[in-house]
Amino acid sequence: MSLYGRTDSNANKTKAGVGIAASSQAKTTIYIDETEAALEANKERGLNAPGWWSYFSYTDSSGATRHKAEQLIFVAGGDTNGNETQADDAQAADVAVVLAIQTEPADTAVAVGAALQLVLAATATPPGDASVLTFQWQKKSGKRWADVAGATATTFDVASYAATDAGSYRVKINSTNGATEKISAVAVVTTS
Secondary structure, three states: OOOOOOOOOHHHHHHHHHHOOOOOOOOEEEEEOHHHHOOHHHHOOOOOOOEEEEEEEEEOOOOOEEEEEEEEEEOOOOOOHHHOOOOOOOOOOOOOOEEEEEEOOOOEEEOOOOOEEEEOEEEEEOOOHHHOEEEEEEEEEOOEEEEOOOOOOOEEEEOOOOHHHOEEEEEEEEEOOOOOOEEOOOEEEEEO
């Protein structure tokens, strides 16, 4: 048995995370079991082996989500996924979940003063409480994508369109169970 424990108990979490220094990043100490370590969604985040990890994610200047994972303790023969007690599903997937887009946002021309609405429809498979979708609309600014403040629903609404609202928009779709991020097609909004 590992000095840091083979389960994801709070006591073991405290021991594993003792060496994480305070910093500007909101690091989370998480336990990855062998099932989670084998999932592609976790491998893409750098969580590719069983044990205790220091993890955080951030959005870079181009609007892409980046992940920083550092393994603190490797645990061979750790506890099974069915005995998980920590709420780490925002960082690490428990099952292979696939995000799919059914309706992409479409190019549109809008008159100044009229309402603008861009629509997206997406699902996570398998569905359920473990796969709550999150959305972040972005607008292209020069060569970079920037998050649109407060635009976190499946639709992007502007009550009274202004010429400055014209541009290229897209949606970043994530899941609270750690599924691989998906980005929608780009919708171009022009003034009619």
